[in-house]
Amino acid sequence: MTDLRPRTAERTGKNSDVTPPPRRRLGDFLGRMDAKWSPYLFVAPFFVIFGIFGLFPLGYTAWVSLHKWSMGGSGTFIGFENYVELFDDPDFWNATINTLGMLVLATVPQLLIALVLASLLNHGLRGLTILRVGVLLPIVTSVAAVGIVFSQIYARDVGMVNGMLGLIGVDAVDWRADKWSSWIAISTMVNWRWTGYNALIYLAAMQSIPRDLYEAATVDGASRIRQFWNITVPMIRPAIIFTVIMSTIAGMQLFTEPLIFGQGSYAISGGSLRQFQTLSMYMFEKAFRDFEYGYGSAVAWMIFVLIMLLALINFLIMRKGK
Amino acid sequence: MPVRLRRTLLATALAGALAATSACGGETGDSAGSGKTTLVIKTFSQFGYEQLFAEYEASHPNISIEEENIGSLGDYLPKLQQWIATGEGAGDVVALEEGILSQFMANPQHFVNLFDHGAAELETNFLDWKWRQALTSDGNKLIGLGTDIGAQGMCYRTDLFAEAGLPTDRKAVGELWPTWEEYLATGERFLAADTGAHFFDSSNGIYQNILMQQGDHTYYDTSNNLVIDSNPAVRTAWDMTVDMVEAGLSANIEPWSPQWNAGFKNGTFATIPCPSWMLGTIEEQSGPENADKWDVARVPGDGAVRGGSFLAVPTQSEHQAEAAELVKFLTSPEGQIAAFKSKNNFPSSPQAIDDPAVQNFTNDYFNDAPVGKIFGESAKALQPVYLGPDNNPIGDRVSNALVAVEQDKLSPDEAWKKAVEDAKRLVN
Structure with missing residues (x-):
C-alpha cells in the first residue's frame, strides 16, 4: 500500500529522497485510529452507563408492561391489554389531571417569580452575594425535610397557615381533603424549593446581555419594565426554554412532596379520594403496593410518553414564538 | 418484630x-x-x-x-x-x-x-x-x-375518663364495653361531658377491629372469590364504624402522622385500639409528663390482633x-x-x-397494667379469619372511603359504593 499522506518534506521540495522509516506506518495507523476512535472512547463511559441504567430499564419496562406480571414472577404475555385497561382507569386519569394541575400551579408562578428575582439580583442591591446565596439555599435542603416542615405548616388542627387564617376570621381548612387546597400546599413546597435555582440560571443568562442595549433603550426613554420585557426576556430565551422543559419534566415526576404531605400508612394514595395522587405515585402504588408490575410499567411508559408530548409542545411553542 | x-x-x-x-x-x-x-x-x-x-x-x-x-x-x-x-x-x-x-x-x-x-x-x-x-x-x-x-387491647386516658365522669379502673372500663354498641354508647357519654377531646383517633383501627371479629372470612371467601359486597360481616363492620363517625367520636387524625403523634401528648383522643407493639409508640409520643395517664383495658367484642x-x-x-x-x-x-x-x-x-x-409482664408507663395477661386473653379469644390475596390493598381502599366520610367528602352510601367498586376494579 502506498502512503498517500501528503508529506511536508515533499511539498517543500527539500530532502525528497528521504523515505519515512517503516515504523512510522504502524504509528500512522495508530494515529489514525486514535483520531478516529478516541473521541468515541472518551464519550463511551456515558453511553455504556446510560445503556445499562437508562436504556435497558426503559426497554425492559416496556417489555414488562406487555405482561400480566405479578408477585409470582414473570407472567403471561397479554399484549397491550394493560394499556387498554389504563385508558379506562379513572384513577389513572385522576392522577394525570392532578399531575398536570400541580405542574401548572408549581411551574408558572415559580418561573415568573424567578424571572423577577433574577432581574432584581441583576441590578445593584445591597448584600448581593448574600442574597444570591440565599436564593439557592432552599435547593440544598432535603426534599423530605421540606415535605415534613410544610406538612406541619399545612396541618389541619395545629398548622401555621390555619392559625394565620384564623386571625383574619377564616375557618380552618382541611388541606388534605380537597383538590384545590392540597394542590396549593404541594405547589408551595415545589415553588419554595426551585424558584431560587431557576432565578440563578436566569441571572447567569442576564449577565451576558450587553449593557449597551439597556443604555440605548434608556436613551430612547424606555422604562425599566419595558426594558425587561423587550430586552431581557428575549435575550435570555434559551434559558427560559431550558427551565420550562426542566420544570415540566420534574413536575411530571412529582412524587416525594405529595407522598410526605399525604402522611399515614396509605399515603401513596394521595388523599382519601386521591385528591393529590400524582402519576408517579400511582405507578408506585400499582407496582409496589398492589404488586401489579405489568400495570405499573404501563403507567411508567405513559408518564414517559406524556413528558415527551409536553416537551414537544413546549418546543413548538417556543420555536413559533421566535 | x-x-x-x-x-x-x-x-x-x-x-x-x-x-x-x-x-x-x-x-x-x-x-x-x-x-x-x-x-x-x-x-x-x-x-x-x-x-x-x-x-x-x-x-x-x-x-x-x-x-x-x-x-x-x-x-x-x-x-x-x-x-x-x-x-x-x-x-x-x-x-x-x-x-x-x-x-x-x-x-x-x-x-x-x-x-x-x-x-x-x-x-x-x-x-x-x-x-x-x-x-x-x-x-x-x-x-x-x-x-x-400484634395482640391488642384498648388503651385509654384515665385523666380524660375521670373528667368525663367515667370509671378509670381498667376492669370497670372493660365492663363499660362488652360490645361495640356499648363502646359507641360510652363514646356518646364521653362526648356529652364536653372535655374537648374526641373518643378515638381515627376510624381505621376501629373498623379493622370490628371486621376481624365478625366471622371466618372478610373480603374473600375461602375459594378466593371477592365477596366484599355480599359478606354481611363487612357491611356490619362498616355500618358500625360509620355510626361512630357520625356520632362525632372520631378525631379524624391519620395514624402515624405528626398530628397523631401530637395527639397523644395533647390528649386529643381518649381511647385508641392498641396492639402490643404500639405501647412503645404511645409512651414515646405521650412523653414522661403523661406517665400514668394511659391505661389498657380489654377490647370490645371478642379479642383482637393487628x-x-x-x-x-x-x-x-x-x-x-x-x-x-x-x-x-x-x-x-x-x-x-x-x-x-x-x-x-x-x-x-x-x-x-x-x-x-x-x-406476669406489666408495663409501668401504663399504670403497671398487666399487659401480658390482657393481650394474651385478647389473642386467645380471636377466632380464625381467612384473608384472601388482595386483603391488604382492599383494606386500604375501604379505610380511605371511611376517611372520606370523616372528612365529609362523601356520604356513607357513596363511600361504601366507592369502596366496593374500587375493590372490584382492583381484583379484576
Whole structure:
C-alpha cells in the first residue's frame, strides 16, 4: 500500500529522497485510529452507563408492561391489554389531571417569580452575594425535610397557615381533603424549593446581555419594565426554554412532596379520594403496593410518553414564538 | 418484630441497609474449609433472635447463622419480592409479615412445604388462627410458622375518663364495653361531658377491629372469590364504624402522622385500639409528663390482633432441611418466650402466652397494667379469619372511603359504593 499522506518534506521540495522509516506506518495507523476512535472512547463511559441504567430499564419496562406480571414472577404475555385497561382507569386519569394541575400551579408562578428575582439580583442591591446565596439555599435542603416542615405548616388542627387564617376570621381548612387546597400546599413546597435555582440560571443568562442595549433603550426613554420585557426576556430565551422543559419534566415526576404531605400508612394514595395522587405515585402504588408490575410499567411508559408530548409542545411553542 | 408498620425509621433503615450490604458477600453455602453450613435469615425491624442464634449455633456445631436485617418493613417488602421473583437472594429463612404472607398464599410454590419437614405435629404450639393463616386452603401445604402477633387491647386516658365522669379502673372500663354498641354508647357519654377531646383517633383501627371479629372470612371467601359486597360481616363492620363517625367520636387524625403523634401528648383522643407493639409508640409520643395517664383495658367484642409475622423457607434455599429445623426452633414456645423477653414481641403460641414471663409482664408507663395477661386473653379469644390475596390493598381502599366520610367528602352510601367498586376494579 502506498502512503498517500501528503508529506511536508515533499511539498517543500527539500530532502525528497528521504523515505519515512517503516515504523512510522504502524504509528500512522495508530494515529489514525486514535483520531478516529478516541473521541468515541472518551464519550463511551456515558453511553455504556446510560445503556445499562437508562436504556435497558426503559426497554425492559416496556417489555414488562406487555405482561400480566405479578408477585409470582414473570407472567403471561397479554399484549397491550394493560394499556387498554389504563385508558379506562379513572384513577389513572385522576392522577394525570392532578399531575398536570400541580405542574401548572408549581411551574408558572415559580418561573415568573424567578424571572423577577433574577432581574432584581441583576441590578445593584445591597448584600448581593448574600442574597444570591440565599436564593439557592432552599435547593440544598432535603426534599423530605421540606415535605415534613410544610406538612406541619399545612396541618389541619395545629398548622401555621390555619392559625394565620384564623386571625383574619377564616375557618380552618382541611388541606388534605380537597383538590384545590392540597394542590396549593404541594405547589408551595415545589415553588419554595426551585424558584431560587431557576432565578440563578436566569441571572447567569442576564449577565451576558450587553449593557449597551439597556443604555440605548434608556436613551430612547424606555422604562425599566419595558426594558425587561423587550430586552431581557428575549435575550435570555434559551434559558427560559431550558427551565420550562426542566420544570415540566420534574413536575411530571412529582412524587416525594405529595407522598410526605399525604402522611399515614396509605399515603401513596394521595388523599382519601386521591385528591393529590400524582402519576408517579400511582405507578408506585400499582407496582409496589398492589404488586401489579405489568400495570405499573404501563403507567411508567405513559408518564414517559406524556413528558415527551409536553416537551414537544413546549418546543413548538417556543420555536413559533421566535 | 414489633410491627412498627410503615413507620420509616430512617436511622434503623440505614443501619439495616448497611448490615445488608456488608453481609452481601455472605452467600448461602459452605464457608470455606470449616465444613460449616451457613444459614442466611432475612428479617425486618426487630425479631430479638440474637440470643437464640448463639444458642442454636452452640448446640449445632456445623451450622452458622447470619441474620440480614432491614430496619423498616416498607424497605424490606420490595426487596423480598425481588428475591422471590428472581429466585435469588432470599437466603434460607425469610420473615413474612402477615399482609405479605396472605398475598404469597396465592403463590405457595415459592416456599417449602413445612409439612415435609415434620411441622404437622407442631399445630398445638400455635393459636389456631395463626396456624391457619399460613396453611393453604386445601390444608396440604404449610408455608410458614408463626412468630409474634400484634395482640391488642384498648388503651385509654384515665385523666380524660375521670373528667368525663367515667370509671378509670381498667376492669370497670372493660365492663363499660362488652360490645361495640356499648363502646359507641360510652363514646356518646364521653362526648356529652364536653372535655374537648374526641373518643378515638381515627376510624381505621376501629373498623379493622370490628371486621376481624365478625366471622371466618372478610373480603374473600375461602375459594378466593371477592365477596366484599355480599359478606354481611363487612357491611356490619362498616355500618358500625360509620355510626361512630357520625356520632362525632372520631378525631379524624391519620395514624402515624405528626398530628397523631401530637395527639397523644395533647390528649386529643381518649381511647385508641392498641396492639402490643404500639405501647412503645404511645409512651414515646405521650412523653414522661403523661406517665400514668394511659391505661389498657380489654377490647370490645371478642379479642383482637393487628399484625404479626411468620418465618418461612424459600424453595430457592440450598439448605432447606437445615433451614426448616432452624425455623422450628425459633418459632417454638421457648423461642417465642426468648423473643418476648428480648424485644417484647408478643408470642403466637398458647404455651408461650401462658408462660409466667408473659403472664406476669406489666408495663409501668401504663399504670403497671398487666399487659401480658390482657393481650394474651385478647389473642386467645380471636377466632380464625381467612384473608384472601388482595386483603391488604382492599383494606386500604375501604379505610380511605371511611376517611372520606370523616372528612365529609362523601356520604356513607357513596363511600361504601366507592369502596366496593374500587375493590372490584382492583381484583379484576
